[in-house]
Amino acid sequence: MNRREFAQMLGLGMMAGMSLPLLGAYSRKSVAATAGDLYDVPRFGNVHFMHMTDAHAQLMPVYYREPSINIGVHAARNQPPHLVGEALLRAYGLPLNSRIAHALTYLDFNMAAAEYGRVGGFAHLATLVKQIRASRPGSLLLDGGDLWQGSATSLWTKGQDMVDASKALGIDIMTGHWEFTLGADRVMEIIENDLDGHIEFLAQNVKDFDFGDAIFASHTMREMNGVPVAIIGQAFPxxxxxxxxxxxxxxxxxxxxxxxxxxIDKVRKQGAQVVVLLSHNGADVDIKLASRLSGLDAIMxxxxxxxxxxxxRVKNSGGGQTLVTNAGSNGKFLGVLDFDVQAGKIKQWHYRLLPVFADLLPADPEMAALIDRLRAPYLDKLNTTLATTEGLLYRRGNFNGSFDQLIVDALMESKDAEIAFSPGFRWGTSLLPGDKITVEDLMNQVAITYPQTTLNEFTGERIKFILEDVADNLFNPxxxxxxxxxxxRVGGLDYTINPNADSGNRISDMSLNGKPLEASKTYKVAGWAPVAEGVEGEPIWDVVGNWLSSKKTVPLVEPKQPRIVGLKDNLGLV
Amino acid sequence: MNRNRRGFLKLAGAAAALSMLPLKVLADFVRPKEAMAATDLKGVFASLGNAQDSDQIRLETPDIAENGAVVPVTVSSAIPGTSKIYLLVEDNPNPLAAAYMIPEGTEAFVQTRVKVAQTCPIYAVVEAGGKLYKTSRETKVTLGGCGG
Known part of the structure; x- marks a missing residue:
């Protein structure tokens, strides 16, 4: 999207009665924003949803570097969310060198992180949630899933720490994805014992394979300030x-x-005047889905x-409008969507994406005390230092981040492998230069219920097939x-990728130490996180933990990037 | 939340197996042997006849298969006089995976599971009034892992 298109979009928004309070709050004067500027969010309308998603079990404030590569292809090219850095700020008229620029982009990450401090943390988030709730009676707090996974304590307590914290936070409704990796029995146990009467777990798209029976409730109807509303859940498909x-x-x-x-048709018939889908689809799927449905007011x-x-704003199949919002990750943001509903119809709406800066929001004492209690049994282990990093460690981005580079380096060295693969997870927090790497920090990258490491012999042909398969999962039109x-994430191997090419033809020029990969030759490939059942292997945290302990200091890690070709003026790439 | 139906099914299995026998006899009657043996889409259509595209056939398949060995497929036809429904998986060694007779007066609706060897379009072909109609959808088969 260029400036003119964006101006047109703003124009449309204004005509439809959408105001942009966000631009005021983030104007240049807010470069040294105070809590007052940033979190002055007066009530609007009579129907209010707070939305958080993908917290990945980060109870404590963290650093989280947003991507410098987030390529959009075909219809998604240069459209949100496929804008990074300055292009993203330009598209939304946001100032460089500001708090909001730091929250939304990777720009000057080390310096900005040092200046603005950590983000998220449930005690700080709780303060913001309480503030929004106080100004918006009847509002609901929705969580989009990936709440119970991503940290050492969530893994060690089988999600219990997050369940306790999310009840204390006052989450009303949630759906899921990584929750399911705790296993169906544990998920059901939590829903039936812990969530009952507190949090509704909704997923319209999870069924019994043989009979098509619903596993979870699909939706809930609530009355908010006299307005009947419906929330439907959509788990990760x-x-x-x-x-x-x-x-x-x-x-x-x-x-x-x-x-x-x-x-949607059913809840409309039952009188819902606002219908919201709480989704774990991913932004691009949400945008397409919105265009193919009718009667849905928003996908959060x-x-x-x-x-x-x-x-x-997406034009839906009924000729109306469906809003699509996505609220970041790691407790870093809280979305607030307000509707003004009069005589059964939505007259206006406001949306804000509020960054959660731990330095600006005092910790809520009750939540802080709960988190302390939850962490106390594990503190010694969590705080054990494995090594110190001399450079920034981060994960997020379409290709290797520096933390993944560290993981594949550790895998190759420990397993005596020529090549290593690490999954393209988007969770995983960041560490600043000079930070200690503790057990907790390592677990923030690897805390999963299928942590086995593997060593396989793959032919060059098989390696190409794997890269093509994953590339298609990312860049299919x-x-x-x-x-x-x-x-x-790939260790050892160099390759070229053309995201715009057809399926099976995106990867070329694969080479190992300067020599072309041979299709029929076999190579030793290390990896972790097998999806097959019954795979045995040392857990990834032991492999990387031992490797880090042996290094003591990790020099600046340069993440290996493939050569990216076939993209012209793509704003998802610096 | 009904997690016990599978247990019930096991009990019912024996009874069902007995009643399946007449169905096999019927299957032999409908089986289009030559089309079943064809090794590509062209061969299947050469045997069945050419089909024209239709938006009156509803074909439901997963966008991405959860398990390529058992991909659920649902077909229903709104074309009057639908008498047969065929399912084709383009890149399977033998694309024609299933053939159904739809007796007059019954709902033209079938639901089954097919094996899908690799990412490719799945076709539903409907015979009605001596003519063939078709629609298709791509189902992706992927290695899995690496998500989110």
Missing amino acids: YTPIANPSHFTPGWTFGIQERELQQT GGHTHDAIPQAI DPYYQQGGDMV
């Missing part, structure tokens, strides 16, 4: 593909568009970790064929 299917035996997922439309989405500063992860 590709859970048993992107993650091991043996965790959810007999369950089938998918987007399930037709069933979703039926649910997550999964792809995109922090999109404004709601995207049709978002419904994407899985929402980033490209597999």
